[in-house]
Amino acid sequence: MSYYLVLSLLLNAVTAVELVGDSTGTIPAKFPPYLGGQSPWFPGPNVNHISPEPPEGCSVDMAAFTSRHSSRYPDPGSYEQWVALQSKIQNASFTAHGPLSFISDWKTALRHPDQEISQISIGGYKELYDMGVTYRLRYPDMYSDNQPFYVWANQYQTNQPRVIDSARLFVRGFVGPNATTDGSVYVLNNTDPRGIANSLAPSDICPTYMDTSGGSFATEWANIYLPPIVDRANALTSPKGAVNFTASDVSNFPVLCGYESQITGRTSPWCGTFTEPELKQFEYAQDIRYYYGSGPGALKNDTFMLPFLAAVVQRFMDGPNKTYTSSDGTKFTPPPLIGTFTNDGQINQLASTIGVFDDQAPLPANHIPPRQKYIASRYVTMRGTIGFERLNCKGKQYMRTLLNDAVYPVVGCDSGPGCSCPLNEYAQLVARKQKEAGNFVDVCFGAAAHAAVNGTAKTTFLTDLALPWERKVVP
Ligand SMILES: *[C@@H]1O[C@H](CO)[C@@H](O)[C@H](O)[C@H]1NC(C)=O
Ligand SMILES: *[C@@H]1O[C@H](CO)[C@@H](O)[C@H](O)[C@H]1NC(C)=O
Ligand SMILES: *[C@@H]1O[C@H](CO)[C@@H](O)[C@H](O)[C@H]1NC(C)=O
Ligand SMILES: *[C@@H]1O[C@H](CO)[C@@H](O)[C@H](O)[C@H]1NC(C)=O
Ligand SMILES: *[C@@H]1O[C@H](CO)[C@@H](O)[C@H](O)[C@H]1NC(C)=O
Ligand SMILES: *[C@@H]1O[C@H](CO)[C@@H](O)[C@H](O)[C@H]1NC(C)=O
Numbered sequence: 001m002s003y004y005l006v007l008s009l010l011l012n013a014v015t016a017v018e019l020v021g022d023s024t025g026t027i028p029a030k031f032p033p034y035l036g037g038q039s040p041w042f043p044g045p046n047v048n049h050i051s052p053e054p055p056e057g058c059s060v061d062m063a064a065f066t067s068r069h070s071s072r073y074p075d076p077g078s079y080e081q082w083v084a085l086q087s088k089i090q091n092a093s094f095t096a097h098g099p100l101s102f103i104s105d106w107k108t109a110l111r112h113p114d115q116e117i118s119q120i121s122i123g124g125y126k127e128l129y130d131m132g133v134t135y136r137l138r139y140p141d142m143y144s145d146n147q148p149f150y151v152w153a154n155q156y157q158t159n160q161p162r163v164i165d166s167a168r169l170f171v172r173g174f175v176g177p178n179a180t181t182d183g184s185v186y187v188l189n190n191t192d193p194r195g196i197a198n199s200l201a202p203s204d205i206c207p208t209y210m211d212t213s214g215g216s217f218a219t220e221w222a223n224i225y226l227p228p229i230v231d232r233a234n235a236l237t238s239p240k241g242a243v244n245f246t247a248s249d250v251s252n253f254p255v256l257c258g259y260e261s262q263i264t265g266r267t268s269p270w271c272g273t274f275t276e277p278e279l280k281q282f283e284y285a286q287d288i289r290y291y292y293g294s295g296p297g298a299l300k301n302d303t304f305m306l307p308f309l310a311a312v313v314q315r316f317m318d319g320p321n322k323t324y325t326s327s328d329g330t331k332f333t334p335p336p337l338i339g340t341f342t343n344d345g346q347i348n349q350l351a352s353t354i355g356v357f358d359d360q361a362p363l364p365a366n367h368i369p370p371r372q373k374y375i376a377s378r379y380v381t382m383r384g385t386i387g388f389e390r391l392n393c394k395g396k397q398y399m400r401t402l403l404n405d406a407v408y409p410v411v412g413c414d415s416g417p418g419c420s421c422p423l424n425e426y427a428q429l430v431a432r433k434q435k436e437a438g439n440f441v442d443v444c445f446g447a448a449a450h451a452a453v454n455g456t457a458k459t460t461f462l463t464d465l466a467l468p469w470e471r472k473v474v475p
């Protein structure tokens with residue numbers, strides 16, 4: 001019997017849940033693969049059974065990726081909820097049993113909350129260094145030592161450098177010891193009015209953009225799946241109900257599982273508090289949250305990354321050797337690996353429009369559908385990554401998309417090697433989607449707003465390194 005078989009039998013016997021993590025690219029601890037946007041990164045399962053190696057007779061001569069920042073500490077609102085849960089538990093008199101027996105002396109995992117809140121975590125550092133190294137090894141011809149290398153990052157909120165820091169750590173892993181001299185991160189201000197459609201979070205300046213987090217769909221599903229888990233948790237204390245866990249408390253258990261595991265580098269005891277079917281119900285709540293919040297079920301809230309997608313496709317059409325001229329007159333030939341970093345809303349918007357989910361029926365609010373393809377845990381994890389590869393197959397160009405390293409064919413465009421899409425057909429598909437979405441400025445400001453917009457509603461930052469709302473940061 002192989003080591004891995006023994007290990008997996010052992011884990012199955014202990015937990016019944018097939019855990020992921022503790023490997024290259026991941027945090028050094030195992031966790032269940034059902035945590036949606038709260039999940040540390042793990043390689044997506046190969047649900048489409050397509051090898052991630054380049055198809056026979058093809059080589060990857062350009063690649064692009066758009067990643068969420070890595071695993072991080074909680075934002076202030078989540079942290080307050082954890083502290084409230086801790087004090088609620090400590091105030092109660094009870095004995096806890098089974099998977100909850102650890103809670104009487106549980107404390108939140110933050111050691112210096114004032115320094116840690118909202119920053120990327122140590123587990124997140126590993127995700128990013130490993131990612132940099134992995135990409136350098138995956139695409140060895142896309143960079144050689146002593147050359148300039150750069151990626152782009154969303155500014156996100158002032159004084160919240162988690163996206164910029166993620167890009168910096170990636171560049172350190174990718175470029176190596178000279179990263180601080182050879183590498184750079186171009187940071188795009190997402191709230192500068194001149195950056196209409198020309199940043200890594202265009203929806204942040206669109207008054208029409210509203211992420212409802214799933215609204216009534218999310219509430220309906222929460223009211224179905226949480227009450228039985230609340231009852232089960234309350235029955236694990238004696239006296240029964242002594243802590244009086246609420247639905248909101250219980251919905252935090254899987255969140256704590258993900259965060260504590262990446263913060264401490266050890267599997268959190270909260271990971272054992274949900275059964276596998278319950279974890280899948282939590283995961284579905286995350287799917288609904290994104291599908292109806294900023295995804296295919298959110299009217300045009302998912303269209304704001306289309307200009308960016310069109311710019312990536314244009315770079316692929318131009319090929320790896322094209323020289324561009326920035327608006328200050330400087331000429332440059334960008335690296336053939338186009339790296340960009342942003343936040344979960346933008347990752348979800350982009351994933352929702354690249355064409356891989358076009359055959360996903362709307363997600364029902366009252367049950368988990370069979371054959372569901374749109375699953376947040378598989379691409380909008382921390383460090384969740386949407387990848388694009390330009391395939392050069394005997395002089396013909398194709399492209400394919402990868403979600404957390406797993407290949408997803410574009411619906412209606414998979415006639416190329418390894419179910420890839422002929423590049424020119426993909427360009428047409430993206431142009432059609434832009435047309436269907438309508439004029440960016442009108443969608444962003446509302447047709448009646450008559451916004452006095454200066455600047456072009458087009459993404460140019462990939463081919464112009466001198467935009468006035470962009471600054472350069474050292475990795
Ligand atoms: C815990 O008890 C303290 C002191 O009685 C009280 O101030 C606090 O509000 C309680 N916290 C919770 C979450 O019940
Ligand atoms: C780092 O920079 C030094 C000085 O420019 C150079 O000699 C060396 O080859 C570089 N090392 C790598 C790994 O790029
Ligand atoms: C981004 O642009 C906004 C609006 O012009 C400005 O208030 C803010 O200071 C800028 N942020 C940074 C980090 O430059
Ligand atoms: C349990 O918590 C709920 C919600 O906060 C509250 O309405 C209820 O009174 C509490 N029950 C007990 C027994 O404390
Ligand atoms: C975003 O969703 C909100 C809430 O459903 C809706 O009011 C708004 O019109 C949507 N915006 C766009 C651009 O579709
Ligand atoms: C780009 O330039 C390199 C080096 O000159 C060359 O080997 C490669 O074939 C070129 N690629 C394309 C697609 O033109």
Ligand SMILES: *[C@@H]1O[C@H](CO)[C@@H](O)[C@H](O)[C@H]1NC(C)=O
Pocket residue numbers: 193452453454
């Ligand atoms: C657009 O540019 C004009 C002319 O430079 C200027 O007067 C106007 O204030 C600008 N509008 C915005 C929204 O930036």
